[in-house]
Amino acid sequence: MSDRTEDDAALCERLLGGEEHIDARQAFARFQARRVEPRFAKIPFVWVGALAAAVVIVLLVTTPLGSLGQSFLTIFQPKAFAPINVSALHLRARLLPNLDEFGTLGRPRSSKPKDVVSAAAASRIAGFRALVPAVVPSQVPTTSRFVVNLLAEESFRFSAAKARASAARKKRALPEMPARLDGTMVTASIGPTIVQTWGVRGKRSDGPVLVVVQSVAPVVRSTGATLGELESYLLSMPGISAELASQIRAIGDPSSTLPVPFEATKQTAQSVNVDGASGLAIGDNTGLGAGVMWEKDGKLYAVFGTLTQDEVLGVANSLR
């Protein structure tokens, strides 16, 4: 071996060598805990949007609006929230087909998020005044940061051909897509959105985390095709139980009620009053985290963190 090669190997050994002491059992426990932590994003937003749209669409077929046919309709704008229990018994996520098995996700449209250091700067970019909490629990770091996103949009077009092809390829049955559903496009958009975070660095957190989200309320639109069939199609997908389907069908005013997934075996969901508006609080019985969301004057607000429910509500009620 030449001297040069030895030098190369020695440098690599110095910078890349060494051993680490890893406790795989402890890591596995953490892995399992991560999988049951409250995660509002556990079901992709498009799924929530699509399910909400599915329910709303039922209304459209039974009203004169349904006759608008192919025009682009605003079918969903949340003003209230309904907890939807997605316990393991109700939703077997592993059985749910991916969206690309029965349609095509459009290219997501999203503005580049802007990091700013003050509420004033965030407000200027977003075009509405950012509320900031007067009270922050003492265990939360004192410094916060703001991220402003002007627009995020996802769209999805149903395709009967893709559904048939993927069912044949994967040798599993998907419900037959009704002919009139083929080609329907559903678009969900949200923004501008201001997110203020404490204790979050990149994707990680070093300690207690607090997040305040405020956004112009999201909107779901549809090309309005073969309406009633959309709901029964989505709710008949493998992985969605009869209980879950009936919960979604039972939403009182689906055109303005956002279904919020939670796991009843590990979390609680209750109606609360925040600053005069009615909202939904989801808490975690294990103490891992809590959140609350509400709508006021066309804006959607959410506060969540690794805090108790009382602390989260205290922050929410102190937004000024």
Next chain:
Amino acid sequence: MTFEDVFLREYGRVVSVARRIVGDVATAEDVAQEVFEAFARRFDPNAAHASGWLYLAAARNALNEVRRRRRSDLRERHEFALRGASDAAHQREMDPQRTIEREEVRRLVGAAMLRLPERLATVLALKYGGLSYREIAFTVGIPEAHVGTYVVRAQRAFRKEIEDVGSY
């Protein structure tokens, strides 16, 4: 074999491979958790290629993590400059000499790994992550007899990049 069996058998190796690229165990464990989450979603635990997929995913996700961290560091430096030097929390973090040195080594290693062709970076991470030449050959898809040559090339390229990045 259950998913738990695969996790317990491979977790240490996956962390070890990722650590060679991200530079610290805590971040490597985060990468490993993501890798196993993706594995659980996609594969049967008894899949023949499970180990190879896990090691490759560890290297790839670790490289992505270094890219993400570089972007976020740049943004933070920019914000720090805007806020001025009065940010006590930031100063506390930056203060101890050892932290700075450790961070500097981590930054150098990450930058050098990113500049290498992905296959060479992967071979280095696998070798110093504790895989045998046979396992490296299986994971990367090259003949076992060629692994030694790849390792020497990767070591040489890594040293060159470290020198380039270090003198930058």
